[in-house]
Amino acid sequence: MRYAEVSVNAPAAQRRTFSYAIPSGLSVEVGQAVWVPFGNKLLQGIVLELTDYPAVEETRDIEGIIDPPLQLSPHQVTLARWISEYYLSPLFDAVALMLPPGFERKVVTFLSCPSFYPQYDVLSLTPEPGRVLEFVRGQGKVSLKTLEKEFGKRRAQAIISQLVGRHLVVRTYALEPVRVRPKKVAYLRLNVAASEAQREVVRLRAKGAVKQAALLEFLSEQPQSLSWAEARQRIGSNKAVADALASKGLVARDEVEVKREPISYRDITPSYPLSLIPAQRAALESIKAGLLRAAEGGARPDVFLLHGVTGSGKTEIYLQALAETVRLGKRGIVLVPEIALTPQTIERFAARFPGRVGVLHSKLSLGEQFDEWQRIRNGEFDVVIGPRSAIFAPQPDLGLIVVDEEYEWTYKQPDKSPRYHARKVALRLGELTGAVVVLGSATPDVETYYRARRGEYHLLELPERVTPDVGSPLPQVTVVDLREELKSGNRSLFSRSLSEAMDKALASGGQVILFINRRGGASFIQCRNCGFVFRCPRCEIALTYHYDREKLVCHQCHYRMSVPQVCPRCLSPRIKFLGIGTQKLEREVGYAFPQARRLRWDSDATRGRYSHEEILDKFRAHEADILIGTQMIAKGLDLPLITLVGVVSADTSLNLPDFRAGERTFQLLSQVAGRAGRGTMGGQVIIQTYSPEHYAIQAAAKHDYTLFYEQEIAYRRQLRNPPFAQLASLVYGHTNGIICQREAERMERVISTERDARGIADLSLIGPAPAFIHRLRGRFRWQIIIRGSGLDSFLSSIPIPQGWTVDIDPVGLV
Ligand code: ADP
Ligand code: ZN
Ligand code: ZN
Numbered sequence: 001m002r003y004a005e006v007s008v009n010a011p012a013a014q015r016r017t018f019s020y021a022i023p024s025g026l027s028v029e030v031g032q033a034v035w036v037p038f039g040n041k042l043l044q045g046i047v048l049e050l051t052d053y054p055a056v057e058e059t060r061d062i063e064g065i066i067d068p069p070l071q072l073s074p075h076q077v078t079l080a081r082w083i084s085e086y087y088l089s090p091l092f093d094a095v096a097l098m099l100p101p102g103f104e105r106k107v108v109t110f111l112s113c114p115s116f117y118p119q120y121d122v123l124s125l126t127p128e129p130g131r132v133l134e135f136v137r138g139q140g141k142v143s144l145k146t147l148e149k150e151f152g153k154r155r156a157q158a159i160i161s162q163l164v165g166r167h168l169v170v171r172t173y174a175l176e177p178v179r180v181r182p183k184k185v186a187y188l189r190l191n192v193a194a195s196e197a198q199r200e201v202v203r204l205r206a207k208g209a210v211k212q213a214a215l216l217e218f219l220s221e222q223p224q225s226l227s228w229a230e231a232r233q234r235i236g237s238n239k240a241v242a243d244a245l246a247s248k249g250l251v252a253r254d255e256v257e258v259k260r261e262p263i264s265y266r267d268i269t270p271s272y273p274l275s276l277i278p279a280q281r282a283a284l285e286s287i288k289a290g291l292l293r294a295a296e297g298g299a300r301p302d303v304f305l306l307h308g309v310t311g312s313g314k315t316e317i318y319l320q321a322l323a324e325t326v327r328l329g330k331r332g333i334v335l336v337p338e339i340a341l342t343p344q345t346i347e348r349f350a351a352r353f354p355g356r357v358g359v360l361h362s363k364l365s366l367g368e369q370f371d372e373w374q375r376i377r378n379g380e381f382d383v384v385i386g387p388r389s390a391i392f393a394p395q396p397d398l399g400l401i402v403v404d405e406e407y408e409w410t411y412k413q414p415d416k417s418p419r420y421h422a423r424k425v426a427l428r429l430g431e432l433t434g435a436v437v438v439l440g441s442a443t444p445d446v447e448t449y450y451r452a453r454r455g456e457y458h459l460l461e462l463p464e465r466v467t468p469d470v471g472s473p474l475p476q477v478t479v480v481d482l483r484e485e486l487k488s489g490n491r492s493l494f495s496r497s498l499s500e501a502m503d504k505a506l507a508s509g510g511q512v513i514l515f516i517n518r519r520g521g522a523s524f525i526q527c528r529n530c531g532f533v534f535r536c537p538r539c540e541i542a543l544t545y546h547y548d549r550e551k552l553v554c555h556q557c558h559y560r561m562s563v564p565q566v567c568p569r570c571l572s573p574r575i576k577f578l579g580i581g582t583q584k585l586e587r588e589v590g591y592a593f594p595q596a597r598r599l600r601w602d603s604d605a606t607r608g609r610y611s612h613e614e615i616l617d618k619f620r621a622h623e624a625d626i627l628i629g630t631q632m633i634a635k636g637l638d639l640p641l642i643t644l645v646g647v648v649s650a651d652t653s654l655n656l657p658d659f660r661a662g663e664r665t666f667q668l669l670s671q672v673a674g675r676a677g678r679g680t681m682g683g684q685v686i687i688q689t690y691s692p693e694h695y696a697i698q699a700a701a702k703h704d705y706t707l708f709y710e711q712e713i714a715y716r717r718q719l720r721n722p723p724f725a726q727l728a729s730l731v732y733g734h735t736n737g738i739i740c741q742r743e744a745e746r747m748e749r750v751i752s753t754e755r756d757a758r759g760i761a762d763l764s765l766i767g768p769a770p771a772f773i774h775r776l777r778g779r780f781r782w783q784i785i786i787r788g789s790g791l792d793s794f795l796s797s798i799p800i801p802q803g804w805t806v807d808i809d810p811v812g813l814v
Helices: 074-086 091-096 119-123 127-139 144-151 153-165 194-207 210-220 228-235 239-247 278-296 314-327 343-352 366-377 388-392 422-433 446-453 482-487 496-507 582-592 611-620 661-673 695-701 705-719 737-758 791-796
Strands: 002-008 018-022 033-038 041-051 107-112 141-143 170-175 183-190 251-258 303-308 331-335 357-359 383-386 398-404 436-441 458-462 476-481 511-515 524-527 544-546 551-553 560-562 575-578 598-601 626-629 642-647 684-689 726-734 764-776 779-788 804-808
Touching: 002 033, 002 091, 018 033, 018 041, 041 074, 041 091, 074 091, 074 422, 074 791, 107 144, 127 141, 127 144, 127 153, 141 144, 144 153, 153 170, 183 210, 183 228, 194 210, 210 228, 210 239, 210 251, 239 251, 278 303, 278 314, 278 398, 278 436, 278 458, 303 314, 303 446, 314 331, 314 343, 314 398, 314 436, 331 388, 331 422, 343 357, 343 383, 357 366, 383 388, 388 422, 398 422, 422 436, 446 458, 446 705, 476 482, 476 496, 476 695, 496 511, 496 642, 496 684, 582 598, 582 626, 598 611, 642 661, 661 684, 661 695, 661 705, 684 695, 695 705, 726 737, 726 791, 737 764, 737 779, 779 791, 791 804
Parallel strands: 303 436, 303 458, 331 383, 331 398, 357 383, 398 436, 476 684, 511 626, 511 642, 598 626, 642 684
Antiparallel strands: 002 018, 002 041, 033 041, 107 141, 107 170, 183 251, 524 575, 544 551, 551 560, 726 779, 726 804, 764 779
């Protein structure tokens, strides 16, 4: 008898596997998706190990193989186990990361007859079970649902149980098929001769049906049928107009099925490797050598940190390193931050590897994701590109993993278990598969840079931008001290330097970006009489005023309320709107620069599938002069006309109570500053702040990563923050504040007792204390921060009740 250790899709399974016996005749392998009985249910499971002995005495049998069959690769199995252990997450949550989209679907039960069955048993059946058996035999294989329709739900189930018990019928299970609806597009064409259409146009016009006339005329001028979307866009027609023409028999509408592909190669011109500048060539040569070493096998594959400002040619190096990977018979995965996964980014890869680039991301429909996943698994792509979850793409023969903008916080899964970091997973996957990892960044994570300096990673530097014409250096950055502005009586949002620079930029036909780290209008609303601040009743954070909805909004939980007429505490009508967000900035710009065309880009403005793109396209087409936005603006914008970037306030991120506040501010400012001067017109950056002497601001102004790093790493060492220690954040949430506090205090005692019992000296606890966001959606939150090393294994021995979330290596503490 053989046994299998199975990760079961049940919340109760937590971090462990369960032993099942493999019935004779069933062939099961590691990584296989199977059905297993669990309690009184039948659940999905993945076989993680095969053994000769079960871990418990009593085992049940594996019920069968899931159809369609699915098998994870051995390194995916190892990776899932590691994720569950390191991030202390339920095992199946980790396994689920590797499964095809939509795997957790409904189960369909099928019934069929075995080829041999005892004749005498059939004869002894009463009439009704006999009819059911006849029915099953007649159909060959039939779903339980069909039987239930035919014989009634209760009856069918009872009879089937009886027949299965007598081995006259067998049950099998399958996942409900993924319904991939074919995508159809409507086309319009003329249904009459062009001459008749022309006469009809005249007649319609005379009757005053101008819209119908316009559409008909337009169609009669087209050489072939036209997609409805295009007709609508080009002449602004609507559905009623087309319907009217169709009902008169003048036009016909066809539904045409289109192939569903995330990348349309039709409009992409293939690109060829550029001839590299010396710094790029040196970097590429090192990576190539690493790829070659990895291909020969043996030692641990290399990790590279490619450090170069935006525009220094990193992407070109990724492309050429991927080409080398393909030449060596391998494939690659490229991770980009979610926000950077724009059609332009995808196109750049697709142009270099025509027809050979797969894309995985959540904006694709389930059907698209499912198709793409299968194609990746079949080895149809040289390169898979996507956000953090693409690290789990079933890309075979992995030879290279690129993590672009490796410092990005979006690589960490925030609100859901496992709280993994895609960079860390990429490094682990590299070790497991022998793939080389290239981390790229303009402002590397301090921890990454530290490891590179210590020689754990190869440090490759690209000190300058690759600019086609010489003389387009990094932009000049000016830091404006807002305290001085106040002293001289300037209370507006724009310092004198900033407004002068804006006037100048606009007058010379340039474009301006204004950056503010908060969306909405006023960032808090206060009664001038008694000082009362309007707060979210569920989260207690200050509510923000949004002009477009004329509502106060909680940025934490989206709670909304109308703007009150009077203060609820003192009934005074003197309510004041304070602080500033993108919407308020947009208004102020309108007052101060009434001539300029404004455009706002923040998460309120972008909620659809392409609306990021639409906003960007508008700005690119110079349909606006000033773009106002949050940190979204900072990413990947590459526009030659931007001659001025104004950071309206650098202080929001600087003042967060978090050990990464300095790093975060430096990264943001560097990125924002990198947006100016991409073209031949040069560029300027103005940073407004109340703390001009802060090292993060100083270093960003000088475009000096090293200056920032030296200061930052010194602080980290002094305060024993990462990379000098590991952190874990434990947060407990409860609707009752007192219960919440007590549980947090109890946990603190459990942890410190365990630490003392084991004599661990380098483990310290901060808290328990109310979390920075003390209330979230009506729940109180208390936090314990643990600082030490090997926290994953230390915590794995401590029972952690429901209601706690554990975050190993949190990206921030607030
Ligand atoms: P990064 O990824 O560091 O931002 P890119 O690879 O996007 O840099 O390069 C910036 C710009 O310079 C792109 O338009 C790219 O096509 C161009 N470029 C990169 N390398 C070269 C080169 N060796 N010769 C000419 N142009 C280059
Ligand atoms: Zn009041
Ligand atoms: Zn709230």
